[in-house]
Amino acid sequence: MASARHAARAARGSGVLVSRFLDFFRSTGKQLFRDPALLAGFIPLFVALSYSTRDIRWLIGASTLIPFLVLAIRAFDVVTSPKGGRDGLTGLPCRAALLEVLDKYFATPGASTRTAACMVIDLDDFHSFNERWGREAADEVLRQTANRLRSAVRDNDLVVRLDADAFALYLAPSEGMTLDSTLSIADRIQRALSEPLVLHGLTAYVSASVGIALASKSPEPTAASLLVAAERAMVEARSQGAGALRLFSAEMQTEIRASHELAEDLAKALENGEIVAWFQPQVSTETGQVTGFEALARWDHPSRGIVSPAEFLPAIEASGRTERLSEVMLYQGLKALVAWERGGFVIPSIGVNFAGLELRNPHLIDKVKWELDRFGLTADRLSVEILETVITETDDDIVLRNIKALGELGCGIDLDDFGTGHASISAIKRFKTSRIKIDRSFVTHIDKDGEQQRMVAAILTMAQQLQVESLAEGVETIGEHSILAQLGCQHVQGFGIARPMPFEDTFAWLAEHERKRAPTPRIERQRGA
Known part of the structure; x- marks a missing residue:
């Protein structure tokens, strides 16, 4: 307070010059402390003023007022500006x-x-x-x-x-x-x-x-x-x-009302155990061995029975509950790994889909570590499945850091629906991608389409050179499986191997698959049959 009083006395002694300076400050001070360039020029201004008055005491005293002026300007901003601050890039409100x-x-x-x-x-x-x-x-x-x-x-x-x-x-x-x-x-x-x-x-x-x-x-x-x-x-x-x-329009209003009702039902379903994991196996094209399962969400509705994810996943995404869904799938997936092992089936890994919202969680890595420790599993038993578009369309630093950290932890990083986005080779390496999952659109009828075969062959060559594993999704026929194996695809997944199934059905399927297993798993059906 003493320094402030000293500054006030010095300011009074500077007469008209100080008065004019204060007028200048009132009109520009708010902008001054927002703009680094103007702020950088503030000290030379003080020096010039003190030199012109030949009073170094004024300079010293006035300098002590800067913190008070800054606080006052910031307080003025809080009172007069809209809440939420401004976007640093565009300067627009948020x-x-x-x-x-x-x-x-x-x-x-x-x-x-x-x-x-x-x-x-x-x-x-x-x-x-x-x-x-x-x-x-x-x-x-x-x-x-x-x-x-x-x-x-x-x-x-x-x-x-x-x-x-x-x-x-x-x-x-x-x-x-x-x-x-x-x-x-x-x-x-x-x-x-x-x-x-x-x-x-x-x-x-x-x-x-x-x-x-x-x-x-x-x-x-x-x-x-x-x-x-x-x-x-x-x-x-x-x-x-x-x-x-x-x-x-009114039609959109009806859709929004229905969406709200669905979102409320889903919020309850996520908490009362109605959202459950079904499991689809992934097998080696070389040995036929089960190399993993993917955990897929299903809604076990009390009156409608099993509801397709196509009906409820968009509502979960729109309501911002994908993070909670990922938590449920992670828990049920890791729990299944332990149960299979106790039942005599050692499954190398479980694939769990992580959405963009989940990947924005700054506590994600701690959460994953806690769940792995909870079940006594090492990180390499978890494959985190991330849509290719999450990498290509986000510039969120937390998302990118979390993906890298999951890879460094030892989790598998699977790029899902590969080929539908624009992931670069550098992105595949930067995020320690362990496997690319070739989108089903490249797989359907590949045994009858030479152009598709060449495209998939190019993808597989790239994966091999980058030392990244490959898996083809949506495999439904013997012909598709055979061509993919010939091209060098390491793993396959799809209805031709098995449809997604509830956890309790996996044991019987695993036992039957092991009994029949040959170098190439037998696919019983043709596409569309």
Whole structure:
């Protein structure tokens, strides 16, 4: 406090010059402490002021005020800025700011009589910028997109960055605001985004899928409900192809309501044991030996029986419960390994699918270690199955670190649905990939399609050179199995070996398979039979 009083006395003694400096600081101080370049020039400014007044005491005293000024400016920011902070890359507010503004809108009396809207904008095929030109160019695309969005909207509208390649807009109610004017703004935005971008001397073109939800049509008068509606409309637009636009409709509202009900049922199912692991074997093409099982989720519904994952997995993903699903599958998979061993069947590994949300968990490695220790298993008994697109489409540092850490722990890293993404050779090596799982689209009718054979042969040659194991998914016929074995694929999985089965049925299948096992496992059926 003494130093602060000294600074105040010194400041009073500096007269008009100090007064002018304080006026300057009031107008620019907030920007000063946000901008490193301006801040770097702050000390020379102090030196110049002290020199001009020939009073070094003023310099020393005023310098002691800097921490107080910084705290004051930060406090001012907290009071006046939307909650949730700003995105470091684009400078835009984040999701929380949008929800805050929407909450204020819905809390305003008579809000339903004024036209306001929420718009979600998703850049089409954005991951290709990362693949083609690298992270720096992709970041520049996001910065320029943010600038174009700011320029395309009105002063009282809000632009935020939702996530990696998605933005959102709040179109504030105003005189004459109608559905037509909302669509006009959306059209202006799409035209602005479609203008060529210049990236380090290269020209790039961007398009976006746009979803719009009018506040008056929101399923519920809440910020979260309106944002979900706009996101649902964006998903519909994206399904129509690049550059499409969709307005939230009553049909979508019905779908959202059904999705909410399904999500609630699934939340209960995950906790009361209705979500169970079924197991599909993986076998060696050389010996026919079972080399592993994959744990696949099934819903054992109390009234509907076994529900296909195609019906409930999208709802789990949409509700953000994939992390809990991975936990359930990990527990049941490791438990099965121990039970098989006690029953006389030593299965080398169990494959468990880890979704992007699970891989974002900063405590993932500790969780996996704990589960392995719980069952007395080593890390090499667990194969973590990761979609190829998770590696190619994410720039999340936590995800990438977790994948590398799982490999370093000793877990197998399986790239699932290989061939459907754009994984580079360097990515395969960087993440210590132990096996690629060739997508079923390359396997179907491979015995009758020479081009598919050449494509798979190229994949297998790459895997061999990189010392990565190979497994073909979706094998259904003797012909497919035979060609894959000839091409050098090491493992196969599919209905032709066995359909996924409940845990209690695996023992009988294993016993029968061992009894019949020959160098090449016998496949009893033809595709489609």
